[in-house]
Every structure is written in C-alpha cells, then in structure tokens.
Amino acid sequence: MSKVVISDTSCFIILSKINELELLHKVYENILTTPEIVAEYGEALPEWIEIVSVQDKYKQQLFEMQLGKGESSAMALSLEIPDSILIIDDYKARKAAEILNLKFIGTIGLIIKAKLDSVIPSVKPLLQKIKLTNFRLSTELEQYALKEAGEL
Numbered sequence: 001m002s003k004v005v006i007s008d009t010s011c012f013i014i015l016s017k018i019n020e021l022e023l024l025h026k027v028y029e030n031i032l033t034t035p036e037i038v039a040e041y042g043e044a045l046p047e048w049i050e051i052v053s054v055q056d057k058y059k060q061q062l063f064e065m066q067l068g069k070g071e072s073s074a075m076a077l078s079l080e081i082p083d084s085i086l087i088i089d090d091y092k093a094r095k096a097a098e099i100l101n102l103k104f105i106g107t108i109g110l111i112i113k114a115k116l117d118s119v120i121p122s123v124k125p126l127l128q129k130i131k132l133t134n135f136r137l138s139t140e141l142e143q144y145a146l147k148e149a150g151e152l
Helices: 009-017 021-027 035-041 057-064 069-080 091-099 107-116 124-131 139-148
Strands: 004-007 030-033 049-051 085-087 103-105
Touching: 004 069, 009 021, 009 035, 009 107, 009 124, 021 107, 035 069, 057 069, 069 085, 069 091, 085 107, 091 103, 103 107, 107 124, 107 139, 124 139
Parallel strands: 004 030, 004 085, 030 049, 085 103
Antiparallel strands: none
C-alpha cells in the first residue's frame, strides 16, 4: 500500500513555477490536499490530487491560532490519516508538525526523493530553476540537497 501524502500550498506553487507539478505525482501515488489549500493556491489542480475536508474542524481552528489556514488544514488532516506524510515548507508549521510527531518533508525533500527514487536524473537543474523564483533557497539548504542527492 502506497503512502498518502498531504501537500500544502507552497509545494504546489513552487513546483508549478518551475513547471514540475507532475513530479509530485511521479514520486507519490496518493496525493491529498484540503479545500483551504485549493483556495490559497487559486488555480485548478490536476485530477490526480484528491481534495479532502478535515473532519475535526476544532483541531484545525486551534492550529489557525498560530498558523495559516492552509498549513492548519494540512496538519489537521495529517492527524486524521495515520502514517500520512505532510509536505510543508513553512518553518513555524514544520516545528509544530515536529512537536506533534507528524511525518513531514519539504518541497526540496520531495525533489531529493525524486532523485533517490530515480524519477529524475539530477536535483541541480530543479534547484537552479527554484532559485529563479521568489522561493528562498538558502545556500545551506542547496548544499544539503546536493549532498543528500549524491551530487556534491
């Protein structure tokens, strides 16, 4: 059984900006997101992304006291789906996910996984494309990604 992945808005935005949204589907089969994230994203998502509402709105509202609607809905949904993986880039949201023992990666982690799973030949061209967007890619994160992907 393949893992369920719950993606936040930033992953969709970054991959769309570099014309690599399909990479998400090549790495993971079951991709979920929430109506709140779809609203934040503001564009139509591919049919292979399932839109699921959070059942426990109270948990989501608690998260919203500290985080944005998208991150809050993604984290609440992740709590409802055992063994799911959350794709989240926001630092504050990642810290909260860590405290809650949620499994998570970021968009750069997804790209590294794509390389390690032989979905893409190299992370470097994608990192170069990301650097041309408004996504903040620190030198440290870039070096880490290259090292993890065996390209450094």
